[in-house]
Amino acid sequence: MYFDNSPCRVCGAEVELRAHDASEVRHGKNPDGTVDLRVCSNPDCPTNATSPADTPTP
Numbered sequence: 032m033y034f035d036n037s038p039c040r041v042c043g044a045e046v047e048l049r050a051h052d053a054s055e056v057r058h059g060k061n062p063d064g065t066v067d068l069r070v071c072s073n074p075d076c077p078t079n080a081t082s083p084a085d086t087p088t089p
Contacts, residue, residue, distance in 0.1 A: 044073035 039046050048067040071078045 039069075039071040039073065039076060039078060041078050042071065042073050042076040044071050044076060046070065047072055 037046065038044060046069045049070055051068055073079070
């Protein structure tokens with residue numbers, strides 16, 4: 032089983048783990064990526080920006 036209890040690297044808030052979209056792996060976009068997506072629970076965190084280019088990794 033996979034656990035990642037580390038806080039957000041940007042703001043320090045709790046991070047939720049969510050499954051990747053299966054189409055990302057199937058279409059070769061991220062075959063070696065992480066097991067889950069790390070999503071910051073703080074809605075004001077820069078990692079939750081609407082533009083992917085401006086979004087740091089939580």
